[in-house]
Amino acid sequence: MFRSKTKLLQLTVTLTACAFLLIPTLMSVLAGVTVNYFKGVSSGLTFKWVLNVWELYADSIFLSLWLAIACLIVTLIIGLPAAYGLARHPGWLSRLLEEFISLPLAVPGLALALALLQLYGTLSGFRTSWTFILVGHVLYTLPFMVRSILAVLAAMDLKTLEEGAASLGASPWQRFRDIVVPNAMPGILAGALTVVTLSIGEFNLTWMLHTPYLKTLPVGLADSYASMRLEIASAYTLVFFVLIVPLLMAMQWASARAQRIAQ
Amino acid sequence: MTLNLTTTAKTFGDGTKALLPTSLKVNTGEIVSLLGPSGCGKTTLLRIIAGLETPDPGGKIWFDSDDVTDLPVERRQVGMVFQSYALFPNMSVRANIGYGLKMKKLPKADIEARVSEVLEMCQLNDYAQRAVTALSGGQRQRVALARAIAPRPRLLLLDEPLSALDAALRETLRDELAILLRKFNITAIFVTHDQNEAMAIADRVAVMSQGEIVQSGTPEELYRKPTSTFVASFVGSAMHLAGEINGSKLQLKGGEVSLPADGTGCEAFVRAENIQINKNGSLSGYVDTVTFLGTHYRVGISGVISEPITSIFSGNKVPKLGEKINLTIEPQSILLLPSKA
Numbered sequence: 001m002f003r004s005k006t007k008l009l010q011l012t013v014t015l016t017a018c019a020f021l022l023i024p025t026l027m028s029v030l031a032g033v034t035v036n037y038f039k040g041v042s043s044g045l046t047f048k049w050v051l052n053v054w055e056l057y058a059d060s061i062f063l064s065l066w067l068a069i070a071c072l073i074v075t076l077i078i079g080l081p082a083a084y085g086l087a088r089h090p091g092w093l094s095r096l097l098e099e100f101i102s103l104p105l106a107v108p109g110l111a112l113a114l115a116l117l118q119l120y121g122t123l124s125g126f127r128t129s130w131t132f133i134l135v136g137h138v139l140y141t142l143p144f145m146v147r148s149i150l151a152v153l154a155a156m157d158l159k160t161l162e163e164g165a166a167s168l169g170a171s172p173w174q175r176f177r178d179i180v181v182p183n184a185m186p187g188i189l190a191g192a193l194t195v196v197t198l199s200i201g202e203f204n205l206t207w208m209l210h211t212p213y214l215k216t217l218p219v220g221l222a223d224s225y226a227s228m229r230l231e232i233a234s235a236y237t238l239v240f241f242v243l244i245v246p247l248l249m250a251m252q253w254a255s256a257r258a259q260r261i262a263q
Numbered sequence: 264m265t266l267n268l269t270t271t272a273k274t275f276g277d278g279t280k281a282l283l284p285t286s287l288k289v290n291t292g293e294i295v296s297l298l299g300p301s302g303c304g305k306t307t308l309l310r311i312i313a314g315l316e317t318p319d320p321g322g323k324i325w326f327d328s329d330d331v332t333d334l335p336v337e338r339r340q341v342g343m344v345f346q347s348y349a350l351f352p353n354m355s356v357r358a359n360i361g362y363g364l365k366m367k368k369l370p371k372a373d374i375e376a377r378v379s380e381v382l383e384m385c386q387l388n389d390y391a392q393r394a395v396t397a398l399s400g401g402q403r404q405r406v407a408l409a410r411a412i413a414p415r416p417r418l419l420l421l422d423e424p425l426s427a428l429d430a431a432l433r434e435t436l437r438d439e440l441a442i443l444l445r446k447f448n449i450t451a452i453f454v455t456h457d458q459n460e461a462m463a464i465a466d467r468v469a470v471m472s473q474g475e476i477v478q479s480g481t482p483e484e485l486y487r488k489p490t491s492t493f494v495a496s497f498v499g500s501a502m503h504l505a506g507e508i509n510g511s512k513l514q515l516k517g518g519e520v521s522l523p524a525d526g527t528g529c530e531a532f533v534r535a536e537n538i539q540i541n542k543n544g545s546l547s548g549y550v551d552t553v554t555f556l557g558t559h560y561r562v563g564i565s566g567v568i569s570e571p572i573t574s575i576f577s578g579n580k581v582p583k584l585g586e587k588i589n590l591t592i593e594p595q596s597i598l599l600l601p602s603k604a
Contacts, residue, residue: 178362
């Protein structure tokens with residue numbers, strides 16, 4: 001079956017590595033549907049804990065989804081024109097701006113959160129509103145949106161395409177709508193999925209910015225680990241997975257597609 | 264439509280003078296080619312006419328009696344065929360061709376009718392529903408042309424429309440383009456660096472060099488009566504007979520030739536077909552290369568001037584390599600052109 005011992009060895013190493021990563025995850029998921037973790041699976045399987053999580057943390061789940069959608073809208077409104085501007089005017093200034101937008105990637109989320117708290121922490125209406133967390137999420141996810149669109153736009157001869165449309169009578173807005181946006185779509189899609197996935201999973205920044213009344217999905221997860229019984233925390237992990245894994249897979253698919261175009 | 268361009272120049276931001284003050288008139292229905300080596304300003308001139316570049320203050324562009332100098336490209340009603348074609352990858356062939364008509368806000372039925380008409384004219388019927396990314400180079404070129412003429416532009420502008428194609432295809436499409444442009448009956452300007460293309464397609468050729476039009480005329484005029492050494496060597500590659508001019512005699516390394524007139528202050532040029540291999544000729548040289556080209560031979564000869572010269576030979580007695588041969592050049596076939604200052 002195996003052509004050589006090398007192949008067999010390769011397979012063994014790969015499977016071991018996979019097991020090393022997957023088994024703890026599966027254990028955790030299993031714990032979330034076990035009646036009593038300390039007695040083991042023999043105690044029976046149940047959805048009780050998942051329902052418990054829903055009762056306790058439904059607000060967190062909805063807040064996270066709401067934040068992700070809001071974050072997506074804001075990053076699209078800022079990111080699409082920004083990427084377009086950067087693609088249309090290449091030069092040292094654009095490079096500099098691009099680096100500047102990407103800065104939040106290099107700065108730790110905690111530091112970013114601290115800076116936001118120092119600057120806006122005293123504006124109580126803003127500090128206690130969900131929009132405060134939104135600002136953090138937008139700062140953190142915007143570079144992903146901009147870079148994703150920029151990569152696709154930079155791969156085509158945007159200037160000539162626009163000149164072509166202009167010579168056919170299209171105004172700047174019509175050019176943007178009919179040529180730029182449709183051709184940037186793979187980049188927009190990849191960027192959008194990345195932004196939503198990152199926003200739902202973001203913990204560092206959000207942990208610092210959240211209030212007791214505004215807990216997102218990952219903050220709730222930390223909370224459940226700290227204060228609930230292990231089965232509930234594990235069930236929470238399961239819920240988190242169900243939400244994030246399809247998004248992650250869609251993101252990978254869209255990014256691969258956008259990269260094929262950008263090459 | 265008549266195009267009239269007066270003292271139009273273009274200086275780029277870094278001070279480069281891409282185009283010196285230039286005037287150009289193109290009559291209704293005329294097909295004019297801007298011919299010149301790369302960097303001569305021909306594309307800049309075309310882009311100024313299109314409205315894609317703003318000329319320096321002082322220049323004026325007229326379409327018939329309308330001053331369009333300050334109109335942006337989208338309001339000039341010009342059709343443009345780009346070197347890279349710039350077809351919209353997000354649209355089908357049909358949608359590409361219909362885009363200009365859609366921008367004119369024509370009724371749907373009119374758009375469909377006109378697109379079908381243009382598809383027919385350009386023999387693109389079989390490809391109408393295809394994605395433009397699924398077309399060959401030649402097909403893309405035709406779609407680009409169809410898209411440009413569909414909205415019935417006042418002026419058609421083509422920027423090196425054939426240069427993205429491979430050599431064999433280029434020749435076929437050159438003739439096809441010449442026929443199509445006449446069928447459209449449209450005023451057109453087209454930019455090229457290939458003299459064969461210019462000669463095959465254009466009614467009139469404007470030869471450009473270093474930011475200005477150096478000579479403009481029919482292909483025959485440019486070939487037979489060039490007014491400068493640049494035009495003589497660029498159009499039809501005339502050879503410079505470098506030697507000593509004494510009145511109407513020209514002394515070359517390989518002998519003496521008579522000039523058609525007093526050549527003081529001039530340089531003598533001759534074309535390959537006017538150098539005849541003739542055993543009684545006053546010039547002598549050695550055969551370097553013999554290339555068989557079907558209808559004729561091209562013979563490379565050294566020793567006549569310091570550089571090799573080329574002669575066209577169509578007789579039966581093919582010269583042998585290394586053989587010493589005699590040549591004649593009829594005085595009337597020599598082009599006397601003022602030497603560059």
